Amino acid sequence: MLTALIEGIRSRPIPGAVGHCPFCNSEMIPRCGEIRVHHWAHKSKVDCDPWWEPETDWHRNWKNEFPLGWQERVFEDHDTGERHIADVYTLAGLTLEVQHSHLDPKERRAREAFYKNMLWVVDGSRLKGNRSKILGWRGALTEIFHGGQRTNLFLTSEANELFPSDWLESSVPICFDYMGPNAETSSAPTRLFLLYPGSVRGRRLVEPLTRDELLRAIYSERVHISAVRSVLKNVLRLRFSNRRC
Template identity: 70%
Template sequence: MLTADVNGSRCRPLPGAVGSCPFCNSEMIPRCGEVRVHHWAHKSKADCDPWWEPETDWHRNWKNEFPLRWQEYLFTDHATGERHIADVHTLAGLTVEFQHSHLEPNERRARETFYKNMLWIVDGSRLEGNRKKITEWRNKLAEIIQNQHRTNLFLTDNADDLFPANWTNSPAPVCFDYMGPKADSSSDPQPLFLLYPETVHRKRLVEPLTRDGLLRSILSERLNMNSVRGIMQNVASLRLGGRRR
């Protein structure tokens, strides 16, 4: 985790500090080496959030793009008493979950039901085959042209051929990051791919984004389930005579 409670305040890891987990209250120790992103670790195996899993630096670097007060937000369902820690939760109510490792479909659906207004950001580079499938995306996606203007919105008949199949039926928008944890940040920006949920004109809607573009949309609180539905409704109302690859 990136934060722990220290003397009643949420804090970043500092050498020599002692913290407690905001979820299970067990002792946490700082890991402040020179290689990995600084983080807190449970001192002993604890009965923490059952959805918690070991984090990669890819996961931590994404979380660190957001304000501290948005990170590792503690959710409680007051009707059932169920509790979980969200990776990021914005003031506008959007929950962002970052996923590097394989996630069982039942747990994925449970998180989507619990958080409701959410966005997944998935490491699409985890398997080499996933990275290879997206390399020819410009030849596999048809761009929507509206009033002779490019929209940067694309339609595909073959979402399962482009994206990891275990994510394409999610009812939440899923953004695939194909740069992965070993990306060279000095190289030209590579697009992320936001896969909209459900279908439009019997196809799937895809929006390529730069990392900065996605972050601006989230940080400005313009990206949420209402805005996603609005874009899908606008596309559904279009006559799609003018598309191009």
């Protein structure tokens, strides 16, 4: 984790300090070496959030794109008492979950139901098969033009051939990052691929983005679930060009 409580105040790792987990309140120790991203670790094996997983530096670097106050926020459903800690929660109410390891579809659906207004950032480099799929993205996407202008929105009927199949049924937007910890930097695309939920006339909507463009979309609330649904409705009204990218 990137944050711990020191005398009740959220803090970055400090060499020699002792912190406490903001979720389970167990003791944490700082890891401040020269190779890995500085982080906190539980001093002993404890029961923390059941959704918590060991983090890669890729995971921590994504969280570090956002202010300290947005990171590792604890949520509680006051009706059921269920509690979880989100990777990022913005001031505008968007939850960001960063995922490297395999995630059981049942847990994915549970997280989406719990957080509701959320965005996944998924490591597309984890499996070699997933990495090789995306290399043909230019031939599989058809760009939408509106009023003769490019929109940077693309449709594909080949989502199964491009993206990991266990994510295609997600009810919220997913951004695939192929520059993860297993990236083959000589061939991996540097763009991120935002896959919109649902379909448009049997095809999936995709938006290639740079990392900075995704961050701007998050800060401007353009990837909130309400905004995403609005984009899908507007695209549905358009007459599509057959021109490919």
